[in-house]
Amino acid sequence: MIYNLLYTYLFIAGSVFGSFYNVVGLRVPQKKSIITPGSHCVTCDRSLRWTELVPVWSWLLQGGKCKGCGTRIAILYPLIELTTAILFALSPLVVGWSKELPVALALVSLLMIVLVSDITYMIISDKVLLFFLPLFVLLRVLSPLEPWYNMIAGAALGFILLLLIAMISKGGMGGGDIKLMGVLGIVLGWKGVLMAFFLASLSGALIGMALMAAGIVKRREPIPFGPFLVLGALCSYFLYDELMSFYFSIMTFS
Ligand SMILES: [Zn+2]
Structure with missing residues (x-):
């Protein structure tokens, strides 16, 4: 019972993190801040309200278009959110609720960010790799x-x-x-x-x-x-x- 709850939690957390990885994958190669400005439409520059920021769901509800200007929003973004959610929730099924779980979650995280920036710009950012390098070493020392x-x-x-x-x-x-x-x-x-x-x-x-x-x-x-x-x-x-x-x-x- 408690585990069902944990899997659900990992799924939801994964979708939220996936949404953040989209931002990281899109902004870091362009040397933009990942904090400010908040999420906005790149075409009409309108800031997004929280109802437009619910992972996967907002994209589906809006038919994959910006509410303001109708520009298509690439299907890549909800796919990244969904994939991160699924992989987060599946991770403990493979590695167990163990010291290896943080390794699995960190690996999924790096791979999702790489996917976004390599598909969008054909760039795998050094900054992203340099963030994960010491993290992986630390996690591999622990596990x-x-x-x-x-x-x-x-x-x-x-x-x-x-x-x-x-x-x-x-x-x-x-x-x-x-x-x-x-x-x-x-x-x-x-x-x-x-x-x-x-x-x-x-x-x-x-x-x-x-x-x-x-x-x-x-x-x-x-x-x-x-x-x-x-x-x-x-x-x-x-x-x-x-x-x-x-x-x-x-x-x-x-
Ligand atoms: Zn727009």
Whole structure:
């Protein structure tokens, strides 16, 4: 009973935090304050009332448009709110009500901010990474990987792996992606980093081809790799064991 309440609380908190991560992801790369001014429509500059700030719900009620000027509000924002809410509520189901829970919530937080700014500007902000780097180290000291130096190995592998690929592919990978993978390595450890990178490459190739086939992006047009790293990191962190046993079950049957 008390746990049902806690899951509900995490869901609601997640949607509110998700709403804040939209603001962080949109403003930090533009070097704007994340506190002032309050939320406003970027087209008509009207300040939003609290009824327009309820996560997901306001967007649905307003049909995805600004109440003042009717400008469409990207579906990305309610999706970030909803995804953060779901992942916050799912986290204790995977890692338990343990010392690992803050790690999971912090990881989801970084990944949601990265998603917003990489999709919007193709930028993964150093400021955001520099905020999460010491936080992850601290949380990993409190909730260590096995063995403890795995967080250092993960960070080094993530950074070096993407650096090498950036050098080989000459521009296929941004500096933000390289630094992001280094920071994620602290949370994921070296095996987790490898899986995240593998899943990111696989999903990036598949979705990239699908977008090209559908004519949404042109050949050679850059698509940000960050969102795929986000997807890869989430799957690697939350589903590592499931994905490994799935992989081995395919290997033994073929
Ligand atoms: Zn407006």
